[in-house]
Each structure stands twice: as structure tokens, then as C-alpha cells.
Amino acid sequence: MDFDDTPDEAAWRAKVRSFIEEHRDQLGSRADQRGFDDTVSRQRQALMYDAGYVGVTWPVEAGGRGGTPMQQSIIDQEMARAGVPGLINLIGIGMCGPTVIYHGSDDQKERYLKRLLRADDIWCQLFSEPASGSDLAALRTKAVRDDEGNWRISGQKVWTTLAHLADYGILLTRTDPDVAKHRGLTMFVVDMKAPGVTVRPLRQMSGGSDFNEVFFDDVVIPDSERLGDVGDGWRTALTTLMSERMTLGGGGTSIGVSVERVAEHVAERIGELSEARQALARQDFGRAYVASLGIRYTGYRLLTAVSQGQLPGPEASAGKLAGTKAARDLADLAVRLLGDDAVYAGTGDGGVSWQDLQAVLPGMAIAGGTDEVLHNIIGERVLGLPPEPRADKDKTFRELAAAGA
Ligand SMILES: Cc1cc2nc3c(=O)[nH]c(=O)nc-3n(C[C@H](O)[C@H](O)[C@H](O)COP(=O)(O)OP(=O)(O)OC[C@H]3O[C@@H](n4cnc5c(N)ncnc54)[C@H](O)[C@@H]3O)c2cc1C
Structure with a gap:
């Protein structure tokens, strides 16, 4: 290109x-x-x-x-x-909004989308649970239809970014435990201020508090807030996850860490290291620099494909995987070079210090698909390696839950 x-x-x-x-x-x-x-x-x-x-x-x-x-x-x-x-409202724009666009009713689109884009309403994504993250289809939050046709929700979500500020969320629930786990799911829009919704912030090792536990205690959701068909929640969730992949890794032509700033640190500080450590610092920097270039050009290739109307493929997973690793390597190198000064020294593309950034980045290797799960996707879908054995394929969710899976 x-x-x-x-x-x-x-x-x-x-x-x-x-x-x-x-x-x-x-x-x-x-x-x-x-x-x-x-x-x-x-x-x-x-x-x-x-x-x-x-x-x-x-x-x-x-x-x-x-x-x-x-x-x-x-x-x-x-x-x-x-x-x-x-x-x-990045989660709203990148994940919740596209899901409403593809699966919402005209009325939902009319009520929600423009307000979401203006951040009149903030949105969150309520998928992960204490016992289901990578294996998302194992989720347990229940939605049961009552006599008036409304849905009653009970259960718990966790790691919900921005739930403490959110007005609405997209909520993935189990509506039928007697079919295979991917089949019995249904998605809704939930009003985060509805009675029975409790949000508890979690503290991260970086000192920040961006995500939360969310509890649903007999929360009522009208059927008009359903996104997609009953039992079709997995397909609806795939729209969200595909958009998430693009937002977190796919369109990325930058790893979000300034390579130039690390180069300045190398130039300023390398003389303070022993000769052996100088060689290692040069090698580490060279490796991360080459990786950042590879990521940029792979990102351009993906942008070209998307701008020609193609859907993002597994290369979006590779972009996220490689981008997170290069960012972590650069932050680690900067902290090693700067020593105690890393507590204060700015990263050059934001107000955060290198030490803050080093504490935030491990979370990026988990959010939106862990490194191991992305390796599996690349192994199976890009390299055509044999898939992981899936012993739970022919069992209902109820059978799996009874077996403690
Ligand atoms: C910063 C951040 C923000 C987040 N925001 C949100 C949010 O807004 N909404 C939301 O719903 N969730 C959110 N999450 C949760 C995130 O989606 C999950 O943490 C992630 O999917 C992993 O799930 P888990 O934490 O349950 O770990 P698990 O799935 O329990 O994984 C534990 C370990 O086992 C490994 N593992 C699991 N399965 C396999 C496998 N098949 N093969 C090999 N290794 C495997 C994993 O890689 C990991 O190392 C966020 C997480 C982070 C870190």
C-alpha cells in the first residue's frame, strides 16, 4: 500500500x-x-x-x-x-454500539445510539463472571421470563470496565440451561441504575480503579430490551467480540507506547550500565523496535483490507498479541534503565509514569482475550493446527454445571 x-x-x-x-x-x-x-x-x-x-x-x-x-x-x-x-465511551463505541446496530430494534437504535456517541450515556460490557472469562459460554447469570413477559436477572459479573460510571450495559445471560452451553444464551440492554443492580469498584495494582464487580438481584428487564433472539446470544456476543478485537488490536497501527521516548532513555542512560548490560539493553531495544514496526505495517494491511470492505480476520488477534508484548517489553526496558526515576519520568505520550504504565500493561494481556487464548486462535485458524479437544461439546449446560465444569 x-x-x-x-x-x-x-x-x-x-x-x-x-x-x-x-x-x-x-x-x-x-x-x-x-x-x-x-x-x-x-x-x-x-x-x-x-x-x-x-x-x-x-x-x-x-x-x-x-x-x-x-x-x-x-x-x-x-x-x-x-x-x-x-x-x-470507548467500550460503548467499540463494542456495545455495534451490537445494538446489528441486533437492536429500530426503537433501541433511536433511543440509544446518538446519545452513546455524544457520551450523554456511558456504556459497559457485562460478559465476564467469576467462573467464566476465556470460556465465556460457561456463564451462569440467569434470565427467567415472568408472567408479564419481562425478564428477571440474577447473578454476578466481574471486571466490568466503567460500570461505576455507566448508564447502560450489554448483558449476556443464560436463558436455557437444558441445551449446549453456547445455545442457551440471550443478550439484553440493562439500565445500570435499575433497582437490584449493585456496582462495587475493584482496586488494581496500578492504583487505579477502572473496573468493577456487578451484582444483579432480581433485576427486571422488559422484553423490548432484548438484543437478538432468545437463545441466540452467542451469535450476538460474537458481533461484540469481533468489534472488540478490532478496537483493541485490529486497527492498531501503534502500540500505544512511544518507541522514540525509550530510544531517548537508552541514549541518555546506557553509559551508566555495565558493558554486559549495555549489550542486553541494545538488543532488547532493537527487538522491541523491530516488533513495533512489524505491528505498524500489519495494522496498515488490516486497515487496507477493512477499507476495501473485508471483515477483520485472525490477524487482528496477532496484532493484539504482538502489540501487548512489544509495549510490555518497552515499558520493562524503560523501568530498568531509569531505576527509581521511573516512578516520576513521563512516558512521553501521556501523563503516566513508566512505573504506572508497567503496572497497567499486564492487564492488556488479559483483557479482550488472554495471550494464551489468542495463541490458540492463531494456532487453529491461521496455522490450521488441530483444534483443542472439546469434551463439553455434546453436553447441556445443566450437565456441565452438575459435573462442576
Ligand atoms: C483491563 C481489563 C478490562 C476488562 N474489562 C472487561 C469488561 O469491560 N467486561 C467484561 O465482561 N470483561 C472484562 N474483562 C475480563 C476479561 O475479558 C477476562 O479477564 C478474560 O476474558 C480472561 O478471563 P478470566 O479472567 O476469567 O481468566 P481465565 O479464563 O480463568 O484464565 C485463567 C488463565 O488460564 C488461561 N486459559 C484459559 N483458557 C485457556 C485455554 N483454552 N488454553 C490455554 N490457556 C487458557 C488464561 O490464558 C489465563 O492465563 C477485563 C479484563 C481486564 C484485565
Whole structure:
């Protein structure tokens, strides 16, 4: 592909850049993000939406602009270049919204989508549970239909990013335990302020508190809030997971860590190391630098495919896997070079210190598919290796649960 902007892309880039310059104060900087206030973050997203820079690839009838992935990528690049913080409703835009677009009723689309893009409402994704993460189809949160046709929800979710701020969530439940585990699932939109929903924040090792436990205690959801057919929740969830893969790894042409900044640290500090350690630091940097270039060009290849109307394939999994590893290697190297100074020294593309970043990145190797699960996908779907044995294929969920699976 041609890596230079086309005349149209260059014009779009200039427009985005001048918008960011003009609204510098309102858009803020990544350096303020630590104690970020969700009211300010909502206002920032609304400002960008009203100017036409949020939901660029979404269909116009869903509140988007019907634009191209390349236009979105240019916005992301320009925001990163200017140090503007990311959007607060990223899970809504990347995962929940696309699920509503593909599986929601006209009424749901009308009520939810534009508000989601403006961050008038914040959304979360309620899939993982204490006993089901990688094996998502093993989930236990129950939805039972009552006499009035409403659904009554009981159970627990965990690791729900942004649930403490969210207005709505997409909730995957079990509606039929007497069929195979992938078959008896149904998805809903849940009002996070409904009676019976309890959100408890969790504290992370980075010091932050971005995700939560969420408890559902006989929460009532009207049938009109169902997403997709009863029992078809797995297919609905695949739409979410496909979009998540694109958001977290697929469209990524950058690993989110400044290679240039690490190069500066290497240049400044390498003389303080013993000769043997200098050689190791050079090798580590060289390896991570090459990986970051590989990821960038693989990301471009994927963007090209998507802009030609193809769906993201397993290469999105490879992008996430390789990107997380390169980012972690670079953060580890920076901390080793800087020693105690890593507590304060900025990473160059945000307000966070290298030590903070080093504590955050292991979570990225888990979120949206763990490294091991991504290795399995690449082994089976890219390399054509024999699939993992699946002993639970012909059993109902009730039988599996009784056997303690
Ligand atoms: C930062 C962050 C944000 C998150 N946000 C959300 C959110 O908003 N909503 C949500 O629903 N969830 C969220 N999650 C949860 C995330 O989806 C799960 O943590 C993830 O799917 C793994 O599930 P688990 O934690 O139950 O681990 P498990 O699935 O129990 O895995 C434990 C270990 O076993 C390995 N393993 C499991 N299965 C296999 C296999 N078949 N082959 C080889 N190894 C295997 C795993 O790789 C892992 O090392 C988030 C997680 C993180 C870290």
C-alpha cells in the first residue's frame, strides 16, 4: 500500500488537526488524565461528536458519518500526536454500539445510539463472571421470563470496565440451561441504575480503579430490551467480540507506547550500565523496535483490507498479541534503565509514569482475550493446527454445571 495520505486524506488530516488546535483547552491533555472527571470527559466527547469526529465509520442512520476506517485512523493519530485524551465511551463505541446496530430494534437504535456517541450515556460490557472469562459460554447469570413477559436477572459479573460510571450495559445471560452451553444464551440492554443492580469498584495494582464487580438481584428487564433472539446470544456476543478485537488490536497501527521516548532513555542512560548490560539493553531495544514496526505495517494491511470492505480476520488477534508484548517489553526496558526515576519520568505520550504504565500493561494481556487464548486462535485458524479437544461439546449446560465444569 501507499503510506502517504491521498489528497482527500491529507485534507481530512488538516481539518482534524486544526479542530484540535482550535479547541486545545477544552480537549485537555493526557497529562490531566489521572484524576479525570467523567463530566469533563463526557463534555469533551460531545464536543468532538458535534464537530463530526466521533463514530466516523458508523452508518449515518445510526448517528455516525458513514466515513472510512482510514478517516478514523487519522483522527486517532492526530489525537495521539497532540496528546489529547482518548474518548471516555470507548467500550460503548467499540463494542456495545455495534451490537445494538446489528441486533437492536429500530426503537433501541433511536433511543440509544446518538446519545452513546455524544457520551450523554456511558456504556459497559457485562460478559465476564467469576467462573467464566476465556470460556465465556460457561456463564451462569440467569434470565427467567415472568408472567408479564419481562425478564428477571440474577447473578454476578466481574471486571466490568466503567460500570461505576455507566448508564447502560450489554448483558449476556443464560436463558436455557437444558441445551449446549453456547445455545442457551440471550443478550439484553440493562439500565445500570435499575433497582437490584449493585456496582462495587475493584482496586488494581496500578492504583487505579477502572473496573468493577456487578451484582444483579432480581433485576427486571422488559422484553423490548432484548438484543437478538432468545437463545441466540452467542451469535450476538460474537458481533461484540469481533468489534472488540478490532478496537483493541485490529486497527492498531501503534502500540500505544512511544518507541522514540525509550530510544531517548537508552541514549541518555546506557553509559551508566555495565558493558554486559549495555549489550542486553541494545538488543532488547532493537527487538522491541523491530516488533513495533512489524505491528505498524500489519495494522496498515488490516486497515487496507477493512477499507476495501473485508471483515477483520485472525490477524487482528496477532496484532493484539504482538502489540501487548512489544509495549510490555518497552515499558520493562524503560523501568530498568531509569531505576527509581521511573516512578516520576513521563512516558512521553501521556501523563503516566513508566512505573504506572508497567503496572497497567499486564492487564492488556488479559483483557479482550488472554495471550494464551489468542495463541490458540492463531494456532487453529491461521496455522490450521488441530483444534483443542472439546469434551463439553455434546453436553447441556445443566450437565456441565452438575459435573462442576
Ligand atoms: C483491563 C481489563 C478490562 C476488562 N474489562 C472487561 C469488561 O469491560 N467486561 C467484561 O465482561 N470483561 C472484562 N474483562 C475480563 C476479561 O475479558 C477476562 O479477564 C478474560 O476474558 C480472561 O478471563 P478470566 O479472567 O476469567 O481468566 P481465565 O479464563 O480463568 O484464565 C485463567 C488463565 O488460564 C488461561 N486459559 C484459559 N483458557 C485457556 C485455554 N483454552 N488454553 C490455554 N490457556 C487458557 C488464561 O490464558 C489465563 O492465563 C477485563 C479484563 C481486564 C484485565
